[in-house]
Amino acid sequence: MAINWFKYSSPASFYSLAGKLTPLFSITAFILFVVGLYISFFVAPTDFQQSEAYRIIFIHVPVAWMSMFLYLIMAGWAAIGLAFNTRLSSMIATAIAPTGAMFTFLALWTGALWGKPMWGAWWVWDARLTSELILLFLYIGFMALQAAIDDPRRADKAGAILALVGVVNIPIIYFSVKWWNTLHQGATVSLTQSPKMATTMLTGMLIMSLACWMYSIALVLMRTRTIILERERHTVWVSELQGAA
């Protein structure tokens, strides 16, 4: 049986689909967070060099990953919206921005908390930190631009161009530790090599990243639903929805 995926590119059918999926992702996110935090605090061994302070990585690394992934996904949806003129794609891009900005902020914040005991400074002007800060500015610029434009279709497209121009920053963040000799350490986990850390630590970190993924998906679905309702409030199906409720 062939499923017609394009059915869900209509805001009306996506609205009900997202409504069904949101609890699923929220519950998964919650369970994964609980399991991940349990592993990070009680199961993972103490690091011989950094003692207990290293445990911040269980939140720091996943949120830093998410901050970059979400920007790419946001730019991707925005580009699809720009190229194919699909309303829903642009709405998803708009919905991703606040979550991405939050993760970026968290990555900087947790990094500062870790940096104080380890490097002796809350903040250093190192390539990776600076480019992560630029990423936060890009998210804020995207949201500010969209907020300043009253016509939602123009806001979508203008935001898409800004997001695409900003994509240049992502490889810079990712490779900054390789290109420059910076204070921030290089990647410990990669797809091509075996990880340079204890298995329980790795499991904890991966579960936490999965939890962040689920959390982001749930939140983006919820926010997209709100945006759909806001933009389609004059349509028949929304007023029918209201009548049914």
Next chain:
Amino acid sequence: MFLWVIQRDLLLAMRQRADVLTTLFFFIIVVSLFPLGVGPEINMLRSMAPGVVWVAALLASMLSLERMFSSDYLDGTLEQMLLSPQPLSLLVLGKALAHWLVTGVPLVLIAPILGIQFNLSTDALLILAVSLLLGTPVLSLIGAIGAALTLGLRGGGVLVSLLVLPLYIPVLIFGAGAVEASSAGLVASAHLSLLGAFLLASLVLAPWAAAAALRISIE
């Protein structure tokens, strides 16, 4: 057509010379404020100079961005340009170049004089001028995207700074880095090469992005 746009924008700028001079004096005043703010200690000033001059150049170039499209937008010229058979990206390139000739070139010329105030060495002054020469066109080109995106929006001037300044940061880092390297006695060519690369990349990509943004804003 391309030359025509440049010529026309330069003519318009010459008719309103005060606007051009305002940007230039803004640049001079901002740079002069720093010695007053941090004190006249000569070694500190010398190490600060590249960053100060470059930040001031960024702000000065950004301040005049709004003018790039807005007057043409208000009197309808821009709409006619959009309708013309010439590719829009070429027109945008022309306008960005005109913007650079009006705001960027005076900065390049005046910066070495300001550098003397900061006691920079002759080599460093030369590198400062060269880095600005390579970097300021990038600012105008990236700025064109921001100006096109915020065209006709309320609070466009403040918004454009939020959009454009993060994108200016790489230019700032390598521009100021070149001068710092030179005053520390190192070779600045790596920084300058990167600035040149930024210039080439933005020459190709920015007019295209700004043209797309203009179409969205006018539509």
